[in-house]
Amino acid sequence: MPVEPGEWERIIAANPDHSRWYIQRFRDLEAAGNDIVGEARLIDAMLPRGSRALDAGCGPGRLGGYLHRVGHTVVGVDVDPALIEAAEQDYPGPTWIAANLADLDLPAHGIDDGFDAIVCAGNVMTFLAPSTRTDVLRAFERHLRVDGRAVVGFGAGRGYAFDDFFADARTAGLETDLRLATWDLRPFTDSSDFLVAVLRRA
Ligand SMILES: C[S@@+](CC[C@H](N)C(=O)[O-])C[C@H]1O[C@@H](n2cnc3c(N)ncnc32)[C@H](O)[C@@H]1O
Numbered sequence: 770m771p772v773e774p775g776e777w778e779r780i781i782a783a784n785p786d787h788s789r790w791y792i793q794r795f796r797d798l799e800a801a802g803n804d805i806v807g808e809a810r811l812i813d814a815m816l817p818r819g820s821r822a823l824d825a826g827c828g829p830g831r832l833g834g835y836l837h838r839v840g841h842t843v844v845g846v847d848v849d850p851a852l853i854e855a856a857e858q859d860y861p862g863p864t865w866i867a868a869n870l871a872d873l874d875l876p877a878h879g880i881d882d883g884f885d886a887i888v889c890a891g892n893v894m895t896f897l898a899p900s901t902r903t904d905v906l907r908a909f910e911r912h913l914r915v916d917g918r919a920v921v922g923f924g925a926g927r928g929y930a931f932d933d934f935f936a937d938a939r940t941a942g943l944e945t946d947l948r949l950a951t952w953d954l955r956p957f958t959d960s961s962d963f964l965v966a967v968l969r970r971a
Contacts, residue, residue, distance in 0.1 A: 772871040773898035781849060788851035792829045796859070799831070806835040808890040808952045811965075812920060813839050820885040823912060824863070825870055825905075825919075826893030828852050834860025836888075844880060846870060871901035873908040883914035890920075890952070894934065895927035902929070906941035906968075913970055919943065922952060922965040931964050943968040 774782075781787050798805050809832040812822060818840045824833030827845030829852045837843040843863035847853050850867040857865050866878055870893075875881075887909050897905055909919040923929065935945055947967035948957035957964060 772869050772904075773900050775848075775896050775898040775901065777849060777896040781851075788849055792852065792855040795829055795831055805831045808832055808888060808920075808922065809835040811952050811954070812836060812886050812888045813841070815918065815920075816841060816885055821882060821914070823875075823884040823887040825887050825889040825909065826891065826896070827856060827865070828891060830856025830860040830863070830865065832888055832890055833863045833865075837862040844875065844884075846873060846875075869901075870908055871897070871904040873905075873912065875912060883917060884912055885914055885917045887913060887917070887919035890922045892923045892927060894921060894923045895929050899929075902934075903937045903940050906938050906943055909968070910942045910970055915970065917970070918946065919968045920965060921968065922963065925962040925964075934964070934966070938966070938968055939971075942971050944971045 795805060813836060816822065820841050822836045822841045822843050824843060824845040827833050827847045830845055833843045833845035837860065845856055845863050845865045846868050848869045853865045853867040894902065913919060925931065938945060945966050946969050949955065949965040950957045950961035950963055952965055
């Protein structure tokens with residue numbers, strides 16, 4: 770069955786220039802000397818050198834590009850082919866794949882090995898069609914190595930309540946190991962307006 774299109778697909782259908790704008794935004798931020806890899810530094814801290822990392826909803830590749838640079842084997846997946854093309858140009862090295870996370874099947878792309886870490890940053894979860902959220906979390910579970918961990922970050926007020934996310938993760942066979950409020954390790958509380966969840970296979 771075809772995957773229901775999500776918010777990102779709706780945005781680019783309404784405004785074909787959106788992807789180009791988004792790509793340029795990160796190019797400009799990087800060129801101006803901004804730190805655009807904070808989330809990836811947290812992932813790197815979780816991994817021995819030479820690990821396998823999946824950048825889920827990688828966009829134009831800032832995080833996967835960094836993880837490759839510091840010595841990990843990286844696969845990046847995004848539903849928007851324009852962003853994948855930009856990732857290939859700006860961050861050569863990782864394997865960049867245009868695909869939907871909801872029916873992700875990396876073995877079908879010749880990638881049989883699981884991942885030590887999956888990073889899903891930049892509110893990707895809130896751009897999914899709600900009907901596909903649990904499928905995406907199931908795909909994370911399927912693509913993790915036995916001891917691997919998925920780290921998922923997104924903000925409140927974007928239509929995906931944190932409690933619903935924790936329930937969906939459980940349904941998908943993922944345990945929440947750690948709840949943080951920021952990528953620089955502030956603790957999660959009832960009033961946090963952002964969640965960084967570290968999940969592992971149940
Ligand atoms: C705000 S961007 C974040 C990009 C990147 N993670 C970052 O932080 O720089 C949200 C991304 O989610 C991707 N996305 C949304 N739905 C997706 C899906 N079903 N499968 C794969 N990628 C998806 C979009 O194409 C977009 O690149």
